[in-house]
Amino acid sequence: MKVPEGFRIDLARRVQSRLAERVVEEPLGEFDVVVGLDVAYRGDLGVSVAAAYSVREGKAVGYSCSVNRVVFPYVPTLLSFRELMPMVRALKRLAISYDVVMVDGQGIAHPYGLGIAAHLGVVLGVPTIGVAKSRLFGDVVGDRLVDPRSGKVIGAVVRCRKPLYVSIGNRITLDDAVKVVKELCADSSMPLPILLAHNKANELKRRAATTAFDKWGEASC
């Protein structure tokens, strides 16, 4: 799949830069329910899942999903244009309320300061954390990710089984983001909420609907 005809990458950059200015850094405070978001693919179908995990109860307390036609290719730094809508749709279907959302991808550790976790957080005005399995932007200095242009800290390297690149998405501080991730790193390679979403998405994609798509390319699941 190629970038849609007429898509202006230069304008996409400006949108990212402007939305990045809206990222809010503030303490998270008390929290219980953490939602994990992930998307699995099958051909041109994208299956997104929101998994709600209660720290207090120590178990999953709810799931929601959305099946969508993929409309944009994977392009480093433009992941939002491929996965943001599917993720938002799954999250909006979640019945239970939550305190913070963990997204499989970067927060502000992005060349324009707006990885998918920050993008989703700003658009929905909700607290988000970016948790990536690999690095996109920033220099690794000890256990920190530093912006090579400004020298400012934009993320942290947190070790679960393998190193994870954690950065704030919105309405949280890096210290709180790291605290949340560490607290949910059980024994897997990804924090529990994201792992639950990942597994559920892979389970659902095997029987993804081939019918009932609406005009926006979304189907039930």
Next chain:
DNA sequence: GCGACAG
């Protein structure tokens, strides 16, 4: 021009 590059 060359190298890097979330999922």
Next chain:
DNA sequence: ATCTTGTCGC
């Protein structure tokens, strides 16, 4: 991310 079964090893 996805295409893909069994298999070698801690």
